[in-house]
Amino acid sequence: MSEQLTADVTIDARGAGCPGPLMDLIGKVKKADSGTVFELQTSDRGSVTDVPEWVEKAGHELLETVEHDDYWSIYVEKA
Amino acid sequence: MTRIVIVGGGTGGTVLANRLVEDLDSEVEAGEVEVTLVNDSPDHVYKPTYLYVPFGKKTVEDAVRPLADLVDRRVDLEINRVVGIDTDAKTIELQDGRDRLSYDHLVLATGAKLVPDEVPGLVEGGHHFYGPDGAEELRDALAEFEGGHLVLSVVGVPHMCPAAPVEFTLMADEWFRQRGIRDEVDITYTYPIMRLHGLEPVSDWMEPRFAERDIHTETFFNAEEVDPEAGVIRSMEGEELDYDLLVAIPPHAGDDLVTGSGLGDDGWVAVDRHTLEAEHAEDVYAMGDAADVPTSKAGSVAHYEADVVADRIASEVRGQLPTATFDGKTVCFIEAGMDEATFVEFDYEHTPELRDESRPVHWAKLAYNETYWLTARGLL
Ligand SMILES: Cc1cc2nc3c(=O)[nH]c(=O)nc-3n(C[C@H](O)[C@H](O)[C@H](O)COP(=O)(O)OP(=O)(O)OC[C@H]3O[C@@H](n4cnc5c(N)ncnc54)[C@H](O)[C@@H]3O)c2cc1C
Numbered sequence: 001m002s003e004q005l006t007a008d009v010t011i012d013a014r015g016a017g018c019p020g021p022l023m024d025l026i027g028k029v030k031k032a033d034s035g036t037v038f039e040l041q042t043s044d045r046g047s048v049t050d051v052p053e054w055v056e057k058a059g060h061e062l063l064e065t066v067e068h069d070d071y072w073s074i075y076v077e078k079a
Numbered sequence: 080m081t082r083i084v085i086v087g088g089g090t091g092g093t094v095l096a097n098r099l100v101e102d103l104d105s106e107v108e109a110g111e112v113e114v115t116l117v118n119d120s121p122d123h124v125y126k127p128t129y130l131y132v133p134f135g136k137k138t139v140e141d142a143v144r145p146l147a148d149l150v151d152r153r154v155d156l157e158i159n160r161v162v163g164i165d166t167d168a169k170t171i172e173l174q175d176g177r178d179r180l181s182y183d184h185l186v187l188a189t190g191a192k193l194v195p196d197e198v199p200g201l202v203e204g205g206h207h208f209y210g211p212d213g214a215e216e217l218r219d220a221l222a223e224f225e226g227g228h229l230v231l232s233v234v235g236v237p238h239m240c241p242a243a244p245v246e247f248t249l250m251a252d253e254w255f256r257q258r259g260i261r262d263e264v265d266i267t268y269t270y271p272i273m274r275l276h277g278l279e280p281v282s283d284w285m286e287p288r289f290a291e292r293d294i295h296t297e298t299f300f301n302a303e304e305v306d307p308e309a310g311v312i313r314s315m316e317g318e319e320l321d322y323d324l325l326v327a328i329p330p331h332a333g334d335d336l337v338t339g340s341g342l343g344d345d346g347w348v349a350v351d352r353h354t355l356e357a358e359h360a361e362d363v364y365a366m367g368d369a370a371d372v373p374t375s376k377a378g379s380v381a382h383y384e385a386d387v388v389a390d391r392i393a394s395e396v397r398g399q400l401p402t403a404t405f406d407g408k409t410v411c412f413i414e415a416g417m418d419e420a421t422f423v424e425f426d427y428e429h430t431p432e433l434r435d436e437s438r439p440v441h442w443a444k445l446a447y448n449e450t451y452w453l454t455a456r457g458l459l
Binding site: 015016017018019020022023026027029030050053054057058059 | 236237271272273277279299301303315316317345352373427
């Protein structure tokens with residue numbers, strides 16, 4: 001349930017076009033400790049597929065994608 | 080008396096200072112407005128020149144002119160480093176001499192700096208062409224390179240000039256061909272996301288060209304560490320590449336001032352992407368590479384933004400409501416080898432369309448680089 005997910009770091013990339021949100025996420029994940037939970041807020045539809053693809057390739061965990069009225073919250077935990 | 084202070088005398092700050100004294104000509108002459116440009120060096124640097132240094136086509140001296148020669152005499156030029164900003168008291172703190180300067184309008188045009196040490200081993204193991212020393216060292220390394228694996232890794236995102244890594248790779252390919260050693264060289268280009276470039280049309284343009292020229296590519300490659308002893312670069316995604324010559328686009332950061340003054344979390348000033356006003360302070364603008372707008376860190380952006388900021392501040396000084404806005408306009412030339420180029424033009428609403436590369440566009444890029452000095456002066 002999305003209500004129970006609390007992120008350690010929230011990245012507001014709403015309004016930025018692809019690939020800004022994914023790059024923002026990669027930049028922040030790079031510098032964080034393992035176990036950190038991120039919420040990436042994005043209004044770019046492409047992120048919904050690009051982000052999970054990268055998360056899988058990099059071996060992190062995709063926790064949940066929550067659709068809001070005009071943006072998505074993608075929750076990722078750093079491995 | 081209205082005081083306008085601009086921090087940073089690079090592309091954006093210089094154009095802005097000249098534009099402001101022009102727009103506010105009568106107010107400046109009457110002593111009602113003062114425009115101060117603070118830069119931490121007496122020199123102005125035109126960074127696009129560095130792309131040509133590794134190939135022996137330009138020198139690092141070609142990139143430099145005294146700032147005093149580029150700035151209108153009505154601008155008060157202060158060579159000093161700004162070490163603090165108090166956005167409540169509306170003052171800036173200078174490193175030496177005068178310790179504080181107050182402002183009514185402040186513009187941050189402090190650009191981006193390189194932080195290669197964020198990636199372990201990169202300083203020792205990698206080369207770059209993003210600054211004067213790096214570009215000269217790479218020139219020497221390329222001259223000595225007789226074959227092996229050249230890896231061009233885009234490590235830092237965002238970085239200055241999204242075209243430069245593409246250009247460098249295609250230029251290196253042709254340069255090795257011209258020297259007759261291309262068969263001895265393997266070239267690999269790496270990029271952090273799922274395609275070859277942030278802009279999809281640029282990536283689509285690159286794909287067949289890289290394939291045709293036998294340039295290998297690795298996507299989703301975020302360099303995590305470099306092992307200079309073993310000659311290996313490793314990514315966050317678990318890939319490894321052996322290299323004989325590593326050319327990296329190093330990580331970038333904004334000036335410490337930005338974070339220190341609460342204007343942005345990760346070194347870039349948080350601004351409204353249309354008005355360029357700082358989100359966390361009154362009467363502060365940011366532009367150029369320092370501003371966190373969703374477009375490229377490019378000189379053309381700094382230039383277009385300077386026009387907008389000049390217009391807005393001039394309106395504010397005259398007690399009018401500012402209406403000029405930035406639409407994200409960006410123009411970048413892309414060298415496709417040693418004598419052909421293309422270019423991209425886009426904004427917040429439109430993605431670019433790329434034409435096939437041609438010689439005239441290459442010459443247009445070189446001509447622009449020459450006339451740049453007139454642009455900075457505000458003459459073009
Ligand atoms: C290799 C390379 C190739 C490029 N090619 C192109 C290209 O073809 N086309 C293009 O459009 N762009 C290109 N760029 C990008 C372009 O150079 C930058 O985007 C542009 O310079 C940004 O302008 P700016 O005014 O924001 O910052 P800068 O030009 O970097 O100027 C910032 C200034 O602020 C000063 N400063 C910083 N902090 C302080 C402080 N605390 N106190 C006082 N002064 C300070 C700095 O010394 C500097 O003078 C290239 C960049 C590189 C590295």
